[in-house]
Amino acid sequence: MRVFLVVCVVLVSSCASPSRKSQAQSKSSNAQMDSDFNAYLNCMKAAAVHYSASEATPHEIADAAQSKCGTEFRAFETSMENHLTRDMRTAKGVSTARRSARETALELQGSAKNKVVQWVIDLRFQKK
Numbered sequence: 001m002r003v004f005l006v007v008c009v010v011l012v013s014s015c016a017s018p019s020r021k022s023q024a025q026s027k028s029s030n031a032q033m034d035s036d037f038n039a040y041l042n043c044m045k046a047a048a049v050h051y052s053a054s055e056a057t058p059h060e061i062a063d064a065a066q067s068k069c070g071t072e073f074r075a076f077e078t079s080m081e082n083h084l085t086r087d088m089r090t091a092k093g094v095s096t097a098r099r100s101a102r103e104t105a106l107e108l109q110g111s112a113k114n115k116v117v118q119w120v121i122d123l124r125f126q127k128k
Helices: 002-016 020-051 058-068 070-085 091-126
Strands: none
Touching: 020 058, 020 070, 020 091, 058 070, 058 091, 070 091
């Protein structure tokens, strides 16, 4: 009987807390999301530097940078969606997580675009 109780306690406690594998997967997907976002920002910064010598306005350069870095942005958006939906068990949970990932990714895309504008202005002032 005592062995049965010990087995039950172990089973219940393992169900109540996330497994080490699940925690490792969460850390891995979070690291992938961070890596993809950094790749996107690096692409945006490289595009800002490249296009800053042109006569285009900083906002036009930011638009061009977003166009050039679309692949990197989509990779970031996908990794964010994967990270947020990984543990969802219901269709509603997945849908909500996807919507949240999309909204957050678009907000960060807007922030990155604003950052490019600032980088271009800074680069042009440094050259004067």
